[in-house]
Amino acid sequence: MSRPVAKDARNLALILLFMPFALWILLLIVLPHIGMFVLSLKEKVAPRVYEYGFDNYINFAQEPIYWNTLLRTGTVSLLVTFLALLIGFPVAYYIAKIAGKRTKGALFLLCLIPLWVSDLIRAFGWILLLRETGVISSALQASGIINTPIEMLYNDATVVMGLVYTVVLFMIVPLVSTLDGMNDEMIEAGYNLGGNGFTVLRRIIIPYAMPGIVAGCIVVFMLSAGSYLTPILLGGKNSSWFTEQIYDQFISRYNWESGAAFGFVLLLFTSIVVWLGLKLSGQTLSSTVAKS
Amino acid sequence: MGQSIQQPFLRQSYRLYMVLFFIFLAAPLIAAGLFAFNDSLFPVLPWRGFTLDWFFNDTEPKLGMFHDRRLLRGLYYSFIIACFVSMLSVFVGTCNAFLFVRHDFPAKNFFYILMVLPLVIPGVILGISILAMASNIANSVEKSMGIDLELLRPGIFLVVLGQFSFITTITSLIITARLKKFDDTMEEAAFNLGASKTHVLRTITLPFLRPAMIAGGIVAFLVSFENFNTTLFLVGSEAPLTITMYDRMVKVGSTPVLNAVSFFLMLGSALLALISVLVQRDTKT
Numbered sequence: 416m417s418r419p420v421a422k423d424a425r426n427l428a429l430i431l432l433f434m435p436f437a438l439w440i441l442l443l444i445v446l447p448h449i450g451m452f453v454l455s456l457k458e459k460v461a462p463r464v465y466e467y468g469f470d471n472y473i474n475f476a477q478e479p480i481y482w483n484t485l486l487r488t489g490t491v492s493l494l495v496t497f498l499a500l501l502i503g504f505p506v507a508y509y510i511a512k513i514a515g516k517r518t519k520g521a522l523f524l525l526c527l528i529p530l531w532v533s534d535l536i537r538a539f540g541w542i543l544l545l546r547e548t549g550v551i552s553s554a555l556q557a558s559g560i561i562n563t564p565i566e567m568l569y570n571d572a573t574v575v576m577g578l579v580y581t582v583v584l585f586m587i588v589p590l591v592s593t594l595d596g597m598n599d600e601m602i603e604a605g606y607n608l609g610g611n612g613f614t615v616l617r618r619i620i621i622p623y624a625m626p627g628i629v630a631g632c633i634v635v636f637m638l639s640a641g642s643y644l645t646p647i648l649l650g651g652k653n654s655s656w657f658t659e660q661i662y663d664q665f666i667s668r669y670n671w672e673s674g675a676a677f678g679f680v681l682l683l684f685t686s687i688v689v690w691l692g693l694k695l696s697g698q699t700l701s702s703t704v705a706k707s
Numbered sequence: 708m709g710q711s712i713q714q715p716f717l718r719q720s721y722r723l724y725m726v727l728f729f730i731f732l733a734a735p736l737i738a739a740g741l742f743a744f745n746d747s748l749f750p751v752l753p754w755r756g757f758t759l760d761w762f763f764n765d766t767e768p769k770l771g772m773f774h775d776r777r778l779l780r781g782l783y784y785s786f787i788i789a790c791f792v793s794m795l796s797v798f799v800g801t802c803n804a805f806l807f808v809r810h811d812f813p814a815k816n817f818f819y820i821l822m823v824l825p826l827v828i829p830g831v832i833l834g835i836s837i838l839a840m841a842s843n844i845a846n847s848v849e850k851s852m853g854i855d856l857e858l859l860r861p862g863i864f865l866v867v868l869g870q871f872s873f874i875t876t877i878t879s880l881i882i883t884a885r886l887k888k889f890d891d892t893m894e895e896a897a898f899n900l901g902a903s904k905t906h907v908l909r910t911i912t913l914p915f916l917r918p919a920m921i922a923g924g925i926v927a928f929l930v931s932f933e934n935f936n937t938t939l940f941l942v943g944s945e946a947p948l949t950i951t952m953y954d955r956m957v958k959v960g961s962t963p964v965l966n967a968v969s970f971f972l973m974l975g976s977a978l979l980a981l982i983s984v985l986v987q988r989d990t991k992t
Contacts (some may be wrong), residue, residue: 424904425810432806435799440821442874444828447836454839471714506728509721522725524984529732531976533933535949535956536969540735542961543742543750550738553752580731607913634827643936658831658936665940666836675839678832685829700820 448682449456455676471676481660481677485684491571493688494638495578499586499635502579507590507621512599523591531586539647541577542568545649569651577649582638584659593627594620596626629698633689638684657681740973750963761967772967775830781951783930784863788947791805791867793881793927797920804886804916807879825873830936833969837869838940862943869937872928878923885919922983929976936963948972 440569459471475481510522529537543551545567567573601623605615621628647658661681666673693699741748746758748768764771772778807819825833838861845859858864897907917968935949942950952965 429806429810432802433812435802436806436818436822439872439875441800443837443868444821444825444833447840448838450843451832451836454843471828498905501903502728505724509725513721525729526732527980528977529736531929531933531980532736532969532973533949534935535933535952536972537735538738538963539956540737540739540960543738543966544735548749548751550752557752580735608917620950630759637827637829641936644940648956658829661831661835662939665838670708671835671839674835678835681829682832691826 416642423554451675452679454469454672455679460690471673472680474673475676475680477616483656484619484655484660485680488640488681489684492576492636492691495575495582495639496632496636498575498579498582500632503586503631504590504628505645507594508643510587511594511597512602520564526584526587529580534642534644535648537581538577539572541580541649545573567656567665570652574646574650574654577645578639578642581642582635585638589627589630589634590624593624615646621701625696626698629692629696633693636688636692637679640681669686736973739966739969741966742963743970745963747853747963750961750966761963762971770964772964772971773962777951778926778948778955778964778968781876781946781948784945785947785949788863788866788870789928789931792925792931795867795871796875796878796927797882797924798880798941799875800917800923801920803875804882807883808886808889822878828873828878831933831940833872833896834869834937834940837865841865860943861941863945865941865943866938866947867940870934870982871929873937874927877930878927881923881926882916882919885916889915918986921986925979925983929979932972932976 453470456466456467456469458468460466479680487517489493506526510519510623514522540547546552547564547566547568549567551567552561555561555562597620601619602615605619610618641658643656643662645657646654655678658681661674661677664670665675743761744757744759745754746756746760760769760771762771763773768774784865803822805823807815812818841859845856848856850855858947893915894907897911902910932947933949935953938950939945948968952968955962955965
């Protein structure tokens with residue numbers, strides 16, 4: 416690489432490779448988001464007359480329905496994240512550490528199956544199981560446990576369950592890959608030093624798996640807060656999910672300026688939550704999600 | 708393996724937990740698929756016997772999916788969109804892999820995070836931001852030059868762009884992981900034997916990457932096929948399948964023809980997933 420020609424060629428290759436990346440990120444990610452921010456600062460004062468200001472954001476702050484929906488979306492998503500971790504961790508541990516070599520791959524693939532099926536179909540399946548005339552209700556009636564059909568859709572518990580179902584895989588995958596890299600001897604050493612199962616889990620396994628835990632939590636939280644289909648289909652039209660408000664502003668009311676402001680609020684809100692999570696756990700974005 | 712759990716009782720309950728978890732995962736998919744074969748006008752119990760009408764029957768009220776014009780059209784649009792998205796995203800993903808594995812440049816870490824970012828931006832926001840920008844450009848072009856840029860109005864082109872914007876992250880990650888495992892001495896040997904750069908790329912490096920490129924393409928195809936959130940905002944009159952299905956679900960309610968489509972899609976996904984597993988296993992080095 417000492418010859419100038421080779422160096423030039425290498426620089427040319429770098430520029431050529433950088434082009435598609437730059438076009439993609441600039442045109443489809445950075446510019447649209449800047450545009451959305453500018454749009455959110457616009458306000459219609461008369462037909463075809465716009466003024467710049469923070470009115471869309473002030474409107475958001477002054478209407479309790481809006482920020483209550485945002486807070487609800489945030490808290491429910493945190494609950495979903497916590498439950499996904501609670502349910503997913505033992506599964507990931509089993510796959511990474513307990514299952515034999517052959518079952519391991521099969522179990523991992525089995526975990527991924529719902530990933531290949533559309534959100535819509537998964538929600539549709541839950542509807543068929545849980546609604547008043549659904550499979551579970553009729554089965555319970557047929558077995559004589561209940562006398563009248565029960566409706567299990569359109570409540571918060573079902574929305575949480577549906578969201579956990581949709582996102583739990585994104586918790587399991589990073590957990591399996593970090594736990595896979597953990598040496599079994601570390602766990603044994605913990606036992607040999609007199610630790611019981613709980614201490615070993617708390618002092619050895621969890622600290623080791625922390626990057627995976629945080630990566631899983633970030634992805635799961637973002638997916639849950641940004642989801643649209645599951646809360647609407649399982650929670651009904653009044654599930655008060657924030658993405659629904661964005662859709663409402665954009666499509667139903669055709670108020671793009673306010674919709675853009677809402678989109679930005681959601682982005683900001685989720686970013687702050689993720690940032691707080693990183694700070695509290697002492698991790699960085701590059702040590703977790705962007706781990707190379 | 709498994710020294711950590713000695714008591715047989717704990718071991719059994721752990722196993723039971725895993726079984727319950729997989730039942731939880733499978734339950735809605737089984738429900739969605741199974742009712743495609745129930746000989747009834749509604750996807751509810753009791754079971755009224757086996758039928759294939761919801762796939763092949765050509766008359767109302769039991770119009771099968773292969774005779775339902777709107778569903779077939781949705782399937783066709785989904786297919787076109789997914790093909791474009793997977794080709795584009797595999798191409799850019801491959802470039803990104805070379806960029807981040809083979810080159811060093813200032814602020815590389817920052818750009819890497821930028822590359823991963825689209826994966827965590829909510830799909831709804833990707834959709835509205837691209838829609839807003841495209842409309843903005845189309846409007847100002849129309850105002851200043853009087854040309855209506857049909858391409859930038861909601862439609863297939865925008866759907867492809869919207870899906871491409873985050874699926875490229877997925878293909879980049881898959882192909883980057885593979886390129887990292889490449890043994891540089893293989894290229895060096897070829898250079899020493901007098902091969903040119905493009906020749907080495909074509910005969911050694913790209914064939915090595917091929918399994919990851921195929922797997923990435925399949926994942927991109929499937930993710931594109933099942934995407935809803937981003938597509939919802941960018942869709943024009945040519946609605947892909949998920950949008951058509953959602954429309955049907957909201958307007959008509961659940962009918963077994965949706966179960967038939969679900970079964971068909973699950974079968975297709977399973978086949979594609981199987982191919983990607985086989986392709987990757989075949990050339991494991």
